[in-house]
């Protein structure tokens with residue numbers, strides 16, 4: 427028996443890369459999976475792969491970054507499986523450029539696919555779980571979002587993507603708070619893997635015969651399958667960096683220091699107390715990441 431037997435799942439953007447590995451893993455644990463991707467051929471191939479391995483899968487080619495597309499994919503899960511338990515928001519694109527060179531289309535496309543593509547599906551899935559809870563059922567919904575270290579640390583050259591991914595980290599906590607009373611958990615992963623999206627930056631890090639392939643997208647999937655299952659019912663609002671054989675639990679914005687004055691601040695007082703404010707910290711740009 428798999429840990430997701432009898433459950434119904436959607437994985438957006440699962441025609442290739444990390445989403446494909448996640449869809450395969452959820453299906454291997456017994457979930458019936460909607461393989462969603464705007465690339466129909468890729469989605470068909472993944473659904474066929476799942477069926478060949480004895481799993482249940484069907485294809486959705488909806489653009490999840492529209493309210494209509496998101497509604498259709500959620501409806502498909504309900505029509506075909508009678509229920510929805512797991513929503514993995516994974517679909518994504520890159521249009522990298524420095525902020526001063528970025529086009530309006532690069533900005534809009536990336537913000538739309540990532541931010542709206544997470545919000546729209548979560549809207550319809552959340553409405554479904556809320557309705558079930560109000561009807562007296564006890565849903566155990568799961569939303570697993572996909573953020574990025576680019577968004578957590580602010581990578582130069584990706585102002586559109588990093589902004590969207592930081593928004594997804596914030597969205598994860600908001601959705602977690604809003605849906606908690608309906609039995610839904612919401613978490614986010616920030617993966618690192620070799621996919622179409624990263625193949626140019628990871629050139630030279632090809633798998634070596636006989637060695638554990640740290641960059642295989644399949645390394646990301648078990649965490650998602652675990653978060654999707656009953657054991658993770660008490661895990662919500664969390665962000666994990668997932669790479670190779672390591673799972674990093676992240677801590678978000680937190681208070682660093684407070685200084686206080688009598689009445690309203692003056693610029694002279696800030697000048698005088700700047701060293702106290704920053705204490706032993708740098709007042710410059712924050713560090714970029716934590717290595718591997």
Ligand SMILES: NC(=O)c1ccc[n+]([C@@H]2O[C@H](COP(=O)([O-])OP(=O)(O)OC[C@H]3O[C@@H](n4cnc5c(N)ncnc54)[C@H](O)[C@@H]3O)[C@@H](O)[C@H]2O)c1
Nearest residue numbers: 439443444463464489490516517518574618619621622623
């Ligand atoms: N690969 C990495 O190291 C890495 C790092 C951090 C975050 N991520 C995130 O992981 C997720 C998966 O990325 P990947 O590396 O597997 O990329 P990928 O390009 O291999 O796969 C993304 C898939 O999403 C699909 N897609 C794009 N827009 C869509 C839409 N509107 N509706 C439905 N499907 C759509 C694409 O057709 C594609 O098949 C993305 O959200 C990405 O930002 C990846």
